[in-house]
Amino acid sequence: MDKISETAYLVALHRALESERSDALFHDPFARLLLGNRGQQLTYILGDQERNRDAIAIRTRVMDDLILKLVGTGEVNLVLNLGAGLDTRPYRLPLPPSLNWVEVDLPDLMAEKERKLQLHRPQCRLQRVSLDLVNTRFRQELLDQVNATAKQTLVITEGLLGYLSEAQVTQLAEDLQRQCNLRWWLFELLPPLFLQQWQQSNEGKIYRDYFNQGRPAFKFAPEQGTKFFQALGWEVSELRSLWTAARQFQRLHGQLKVLAPCLRWFAPQSWQAMTEGSSIVMLEHATSHGTLDPNPAAPGALMAAV
Template identity: 40%
Template sequence: MVVNTAYWIAAVRARESSRPDRLFDDPFARRLAGERGVAAMTASERASGGENTFIPVRVRWFDDAVLRAVADGYRQVVLLGAGLDTRPYRLDLPGDLDWYELDRPEVFDGKQPALAGTTPRCRRWTVAADLVGDWPAALTAAGFDPERRTVWLAEGLFFYLAEESVLGLLRTAAGLAAPDSRFLADIMSAAVRDLPSMRAYQEYRARHGIPEPYGCDDPAALLRSGGWYPEAITAPGAPDANYGRLPAAPGGVRPGRPHLVTGRTLPADAG
């Protein structure tokens, strides 16, 4: 189901890229999504009653956050649950940036052929590992340097994990993170589980014995529990998470809504 979600998100990125007012351009999304992605997107929107307007905003928010970090001198990124992401190919990234993608082997088995013959703009490393297994060893073996400040990304990931797995990922990343590292994530509200659009996924979860999808209305507390200082929290529709697509809304914590969060390890010289 999670792998199928990656194709769905790729299809959403492809459709967004075809809009004249697109928030980003992903020229690789259509070939990655294929018919499987279009079918997944169509089924999702049929169940929910329309397009998910949050996803393009979320993609752009992560894009902007990555580019700001690069401008601030960060040269190491770890993308947890990479799926069919293409940022190393489509963003204006420096050649000396090391970008590590972590996901299960079957994800890369489907992704790599679609990107064959295409050159990333930075140094891209794929790490085939289960995020509920010993992924730090695989990441380190791929060349990850825990002494370098790092941008950690968890986009569209936490919702599909159990609470203990979310906390485990945060704490493990914090243990590997050099001072002044960042953690970027989107965190869904617990209320999302009960939406009509989630019925198909909830039925699938129940049939396969998968734990309840994760939701949280106190993202600051979650970050602190995971070993990160909550630097910034916003919600879709806020001035920094809108891009003219969503009804205007205030930023900060808004229970019942998704949140886009930035956590940080303290600088080495912090008092």
């Protein structure tokens, strides 16, 4: 398992710590189980990461809300989580038993997750697929099979796009867009300012030294924002500002507590650019308006050839 993949344990650590707060935004009873002794190791190496911990907690909660809202409409019959890492939503969210959920990530990570959660039952139909998503041929085979199986699919790429180059994100967006039944796409969008500030911060230095051999870990933060994806055949269905969510959940830190309301009232254009740049985005396939498949395939029927 490469070091970047180990960030899955860091995210799980943040979810575990959030779950232990009295004002927790969500509860993940499986995060500690998946962590094992990695939690202590990461805390020792990376130190306290309160801001990052809150950022992960807010991202998780906002995505939870959007997933439950969309699934609650009854339109979605399959969720495809690309780069699923140690995500536990199929276990901890109140999902309908008929929903199909497919997790995709590297073989070692999927095998460890399968082993540690084998005694626990997911809320929905769950299948795991071991696949390196950088392998475009195998990824295309996966998307082809999912597209042929379910008519209304939500794709999730939580925490994935930031590690890809612009060319890689473009190819992924085009690959997904070519599949007419992959109707929605959920991810977080980072602003260019984030990359600059992160690379200059002490936290960013520790992060890239440990996880990426001194090279910048984050690469993708388009200047165009959501217009980057609109040019590739996607429409914005929902956009939730992480800044607004941080204010709502009272998780702004330091000077931001003062800066945020000042920008909002006295520099609305700057506030809009900042809030829209750092957000959770739900895209919808610009030409996908299919109907619900009344007989979606069970997860076990998916990806038999991959």
